[in-house]
Amino acid sequence: MTGIERVSLEYAKKLKKALEHLRYSRDKVRRLPTDASKLDEEQLETWESFSARFSRVVDLFLTKYLRAVVLQDDPGFEGSLRDFVNQAEKIGLIASAQRWMAIRELRNITAHEYAEEELSGYFEQARKLADELLRVDAILDKAKTRKRR
8 A cells, every 4th residue: 555545545534534523513503593693602603513514524525635536546646726626526536626616615714704694604505515515425435446446
């Protein structure tokens, strides 16, 4: 096993754990309102936990795992995050680079302060995208199958 294979395996393990945590938080926010002005402190804390877990999965998947798998496929590959995401689409790891960049953009919203209306929109979008993000499990399984061939 090469060094990059070990790294991608380690990121896959971290992703699996992060996905479990996201799934738990997603289940909790399903029952919560998205209107930030109507949230009590406990509900806001639950949303913030979900947001942190959403961001963690996006970061681990795009900036760590996906990059490692692309480098496994082509050790000389270089480029920006967008280049790596495009390459992951080309090798069949993900279906849509554009979709994953949109998810990344949504993740970036959590790094900034926003008005309650904007936060409400973020909560709504993130909750909708969580199911898609949780399908990273299938991508991990697909990548594992690719390596065996």
